[in-house]
Amino acid sequence: MSRTPLFAGNWKMHKNVAETLEFLEAFLPMAKNVSGEIALCPPFTSLWAAAERLKGSGLKIGAQNMHWEDKGAFTGEISPAMLKEIPCDYVIIGHSERRQHFAETDETVNRKVKSALKYAITPIICVGESLEQREKGQTLSVVLSQVEKALEGVDIHDGNELVFAYEPIWAIGTGKVAMPSDAQEVIGALRKKLSELYSVQVSKNTRILYGGSVKPENIRDLMAEPDIDGALVGGASLDADTFYRIAAYDQS
Numbered sequence: 001m002s003r004t005p006l007f008a009g010n011w012k013m014h015k016n017v018a019e020t021l022e023f024l025e026a027f028l029p030m031a032k033n034v035s036g037e038i039a040l041c042p043p044f045t046s047l048w049a050a051a052e053r054l055k056g057s058g059l060k061i062g063a064q065n066m067h068w069e070d071k072g073a074f075t076g077e078i079s080p081a082m083l084k085e086i087p088c089d090y091v092i093i094g095h096s097e098r099r100q101h102f103a104e105t106d107e108t109v110n111r112k113v114k115s116a117l118k119y120a121i122t123p124i125i126c127v128g129e130s131l132e133q134r135e136k137g138q139t140l141s142v143v144l145s146q147v148e149k150a151l152e153g154v155d156i157h158d159g160n161e162l163v164f165a166y167e168p169i170w171a172i173g174t175g176k177v178a179m180p181s182d183a184q185e186v187i188g189a190l191r192k193k194l195s196e197l198y199s200v201q202v203s204k205n206t207r208i209l210y211g212g213s214v215k216p217e218n219i220r221d222l223m224a225e226p227d228i229d230g231a232l233v234g235g236a237s238l239d240a241d242t243f244y245r246i247a248a249y250d251q252s
């Protein structure tokens with residue numbers, strides 16, 4: 001596969017600065033053995049400290065959300081310009097927790113994607129269906145509609161500008177991982193959609209991750225699927241050894 005695997009740790013609302021630095025002390029020596037790319041996405045308050053510590057390590061850093069405007073009267077928000085100053089390589093956009101609890105919509109996802117690209121911050125765009133939608137057989141229509149709306153009016157030239165993460169909502173934090181073949185079916189359809197919307201080259205180059213209860217015990221089977229290019233890992237990225245065993249899945 002020509003696409004470099006990406007393992008992104010989404011720490012959600014976990015780890016203050018001291019805990020972030022403690023994690024990195026343990027994780028950085030191990031991470032040297034990983035052949036894929038690693039990105040850590042701590043809370044905003046730990047971004048700068050993490051970025052300073054990660055300098056020269058080759059590890060990437062990402063934020064978990066951002067506003068689409070450069071600046072303004074948006075109390076409590078963080079702008080792409082502020083993330084660029086850290087500097088963040090990635091930003092997670094449209095995570096289902098933001099869609100569920102913080103009124104994120106396909107429209108705001110689209111605005112944020114455009115804004116992240118303007119600032120050359122790579123968006124990790126999250127899509128995924130609920131259990132109810134899956135049971136009604138709506139998985140592909142829901143996910144592909146989220147993809148189309150996220151990309152409305154978005155210029156993509158070679159596919160390296162963004163990353164997708166397919167995260168079935170029912171698999172997040174539940175211990176219920178999707179069957180690798182089911183994840184492959186959705187991710188394969190997403191890739192096909194990219195070739196319809198853009199080009200075969202964009203479709204081939206775009207990395208598409210799986211997320212939802214990824215663990216050292218299931219990563220190998222997921223990565224064996226042809227279209228799965230890595231993982232967006234929540235709970236299992238909070239422990240240095242566990243996250244290392246996921247990212248280094250191909251070494252044991």
Ligand SMILES: O=C[C@H](O)COP(=O)(O)O
Pocket residue numbers: 010095167171172173174175211212213214232233234235236
């Ligand atoms: O962003 C990560 C996903 O929400 C997955 O979380 P999880 O690995 O704890 O299931």
